[in-house]
Amino acid sequence: MSSTRNGRVQTGIQDLDRMLHGGFMKGDSVLLAGSAGTGKTTIGLQYLLQGVTHGEAGIYLTFEELPDQLYRDAGNFGWDLRKLEEENKLKVICTSPDVLMEPNGLEAILASPVKEMNARRIVVDSLSHFNMFMRPESLRMQVYRNVMYFKTKGLSSILIWEASQSIGSSFSISEEGISFLTDCIVLLKLIEIDSTLRRGVVIMKMRGSQHDNKLREYEITPTGVRVSGSFENYEGLMGGTPTRAASEKFAELFSKAAKGKGK
Amino acid sequence: MVPSLEGKELLERLLSSESKGELLMLFHKNPGIIDSIEGVARRIGKGKDQIESDVKDFIDLGLFNTVTAGKMVLISFSKEKDKEIQDTVTRYIKGGPK
Numbered sequence: 288m289s290s291t292r293n294g295r296v297q298t299g300i301q302d303l304d305r306m307l308h309g310g311f312m313k314g315d316s317v318l319l320a321g322s323a324g325t326g327k328t329t330i331g332l333q334y335l336l337q338g339v340t341h342g343e344a345g346i347y348l349t350f351e352e353l354p355d356q357l358y359r360d361a362g363n364f365g366w367d368l369r370k371l372e373e374e375n376k377l378k379v380i381c382t383s384p385d386v387l388m389e390p391n392g393l394e395a396i397l398a399s400p401v402k403e404m405n406a407r408r409i410v411v412d413s414l415s416h417f418n419m420f421m422r423p424e425s426l427r428m429q430v431y432r433n434v435m436y437f438k439t440k441g442l443s444s445i446l447i448w449e450a451s452q453s454i455g456s457s458f459s460i461s462e463e464g465i466s467f468l469t470d471c472i473v474l475l476k477l478i479e480i481d482s483t484l485r486r487g488v489v490i491m492k493m494r495g496s497q498h499d500n501k502l503r504e505y506e507i508t509p510t511g512v513r514v515s516g517s518f519e520n521y522e523g524l525m526g527g528t529p530t531r532a533a534s535e536k537f538a539e540l541f542s543k544a545a546k547g548k549g550k
Numbered sequence: 551m552v553p554s555l556e557g558k559e560l561l562e563r564l565l566s567s568e569s570k571g572e573l574l575m576l577f578h579k580n581p582g583i584i585d586s587i588e589g590v591a592r593r594i595g596k597g598k599d600q601i602e603s604d605v606k607d608f609i610d611l612g613l614f615n616t617v618t619a620g621k622m623v624l625i626s627f628s629k630e631k632d633k634e635i636q637d638t639v640t641r642y643i644k645g646g647p648k
Contacts (some may be wrong), residue, residue: 353579353580353583353593354579354580354581354582354583355579355580372582378582379582380582380583380584381580381582381583381584381585382583382584382585382589382624383585383586383588383589383592385586385589385622386584386585386586386589386619386622386624389619389620389621389622390619390620391618391619391620392619392620392622394619395584395617395618395619395624396584396619396624
């Protein structure tokens with residue numbers, strides 16, 4: 288059974304797939320943007336594992352986090368990456384961003400594993416590391432080269448972007464102008480509500496497809512990421528200053544008043 | 551390549567410097583590293599010059615594979631050669647010095 292149905296590549300996160308009307312479009316490059324602690328790596332791994340489960344090998348390309356650390360973190364979710372590597376279904380590759388900046392860097396790193404495993408999915412963690420080595424205009428060119436290489440090789444890709452966000456502030460995906468280079472943008476956001484940190488996901492763009500426009504809450508559970516519902520009773524979430532919707536405020540005041548009358 | 555070394559010589563060569571020990575640990579834990587010598591050096595908190603000769607020795611032993619990317623030489627770990635070396639060293643240790 289394939290996890291690619293009707294030209295859609297499923298993520299392994301059921302309700303996220305619903306938000307995407309079935310999954311990402313096959314062969315597309317997806318920008319997964321979020322600040323630290325939003326679960327970007329977990330979603331990336333879940334996406335690859337979904338492929339592996341359905342016969343599509345995948346590559347996790349990391350610049351900073353050592354594979355050993357990734358094996359350990361994945362193990363906490365019950366995912367045995369080493370075993371999948373032994374079975375030639377997954378490969379974790381660790382390199383430096385400047386290697387990919389060399390003219391045949393991508394080919395030198397990826398040609399062999401893509402061919403050997405017939406890989407169909409790739410996660411790059413993260414594009415933000417190119418920032419250390421190049422100017423914004425060069426970064427755009429680098430991202431473009433990566434995206435085109437993945438498309439040529441028939442890889443559906445998730446490109447992770449470490450976006451800056453301070454709690455209670457608004458959010459910018461990327462000041463480097465790379466958003467337009469990707470086919471789809473999934474934004475992850477930390478939201479403070481009633482002194483509790485919660486997580487929200489929204490599909491900001493999806494070329495050639497309808498998608499859910501709502502910001503939905505998700506949780507990082509012991510078995511992976513799970514989208515749990517929408518923030519029905521709040522407004523201003525994207526701006527970073529959520530407030531209860533007027534109807535909710537009214538209901539609360541009404542309830543208080545009713546209680547007061549009963550005394 | 552030096553494929554036919556005796557266990558004792560192999561063991562001495564593998565552990566002839568602190569950097570070699572650190573490189574072995576790094577690649578055993580992280581066999582998926584494919585990086586420039588400079589990049590590998592960064593991952594063990596050293597400079598390129600400090601590990602260059604040790605890396606060259608591991609390339610000669612066949613423990614590291616190389617591939618070129620532009621001006622860079624990238625190194626990766628040969629699991630097959632590592633197993634072969636480990637078997638030779640294990641046989642030597644079990645059998646004692648000859």
